[in-house]
Amino acid sequence: MHIVIIGNGISGISTARWVRKLSDHDITVISDETDYFFSRTALMYVYMGHMRFQDTQPYENWFWEKNRIKLMRDRVLSVDTERKALNMRDNETVSYDKLVLALGSAPNKFGWPGQDLDGVQGMYSAQDLEGMERHSVGLKHAVIVGGGLIGIEMAEMFHSRHIPVTFLVREQSYWNGVLAKEESEMVNRVIRKNGIDLRLSTELKEILPDENDKARVVITNKGEEIACQFVGLTAGVHPNIAFVKDGAIECQKGIMVDEYLATSVKDIYAVGDCAQMRNPLPGRRPIEAIWYTGRMMGETAAYNICDKPTSYNPGTWFNSAKFFDIEYHVYGFAPANLPETYETLYWEHPDGEKSIRLVWDRESGWIAGFQTMGVRYRHEVCERWIEDRAHIENVLMNLGLANFDPEFFDQYEKDVVAMYNKSTGRNLKLVEKRGLNSVVKFLKRAF
Secondary structure, eight states, X not given: OEEEEEOOSHHHHHHHHHHHHHOOOEEEEEESSOSSOOOGGGHHHHHTTSSOGGGGOSSOTHHHHHTXXXXXXXXXXXXXXXXXXXXXXXXXXXXXXXXXXXOOEEEOOOOXXXXXXXXXXXXXXXXXXXXXXXXXXXXXXXXXXXXXXXXXXXXXXXXXXXXXXXXXXSSSSTTTTTSOHHHHHHHHHHHHHTTOEEEETOOEEEEEEOTTSBEEEEEETTSOEEEOSEEEEOSOEEEOOTTTTXXXXXXXXXXXXXXXXXXXXXXXXXXXXXXXXXSOOTTOOSOOOOHHHHHHHHHHHHHHHTXXXXXXXXXXXXXXEEETTEEEEEEEOOOSSXXXXXXXXXXXOTTSSOEEEEEEETTTXXXXXXXXXXXXXXXXXXXXXXXXXXXXXXXXHTGGGTBOOOTTSOOXXXXXXXXXXXXXXXXXXXXXXXXXXXXXXXXXXXO
């Protein structure tokens, strides 16, 4: 049986690797972006000089031949679902027995005048990195549009080369649809602390060209004119499904899939950023453009391709990012706007660059989520507490188990417990259990 995978990102390559672990099927991975799989999240570090592009490739070049995974550098123009064939740009056709669509995302564009000028782009692909490198030569000023994670990464990239940046964020505070008021304001501060010109409640209206059709000026919705030679469009992404959305495969925003990641067409699956769940699990979104969900979808699809029926279950939500020097981690339920049925405890360090937030169910006391800024907590411990529905007070007394900061770093769990005691009149004591041995013992037993 011939398994063809379109896309060599984390979801497509995870599918290929697991199909090979589970079977002896023929595997072909098609991509027109790069010859080999690379870590997309590491692109910014190539620009910043911390890595070479080849260092972003998790596997040596010989890995693919050894594991009998054929790599094809080409573009798929259309899918002929009746003939089970792909119409290609360079090759004539490629036939498949089962097909996996791992098409990833594409940057959003909202019809702004000038959005297709030279020097206007997103930051998603290897080609986008090449574009940033090309336009950085002699660059005097950049404007970034959109207040998500890619926007702040692009700002940090330019900042590393001392290129002035204006950052347009339409919201009243950075990423306030995801972060609560306190954490959002913390990120505002760190952006400005690093010399970025942060313009909140400001939207792009138009990009004006110079005589060579290159970006020259950005005009905002407030009538401001900002001279620039580069405009980064980072106002989110959408499923990259242009060449399949009008065909036989059912699509909405993404490619519709069931719990087994099967599409509406027999023997075709979709994974990663391009997949839209028909019936997402409680608390999960139909489309989740997150690295770890792409990896898990790839593994799940491989099991189903190899006749080992497995439903997709991403488990407890988590995510992480970095806002300049501040690491962000979230486990479970910690939304920007908390429902009335939940309680939260928020502690912030006096330096304004570290915080710990706990969220729990008001009636039962069950812990629901953790969110930290500038403090590292152990994924496994937080996930165990959430899945075991541990009581908030049991969590607080054992909170030291979660801390994953390096040795000799200050730890703040006593301050968190003291804040809880002050607000509730309780007298909880933090149990001094830290270190790997304590964590291992905890994870081996039910809470």
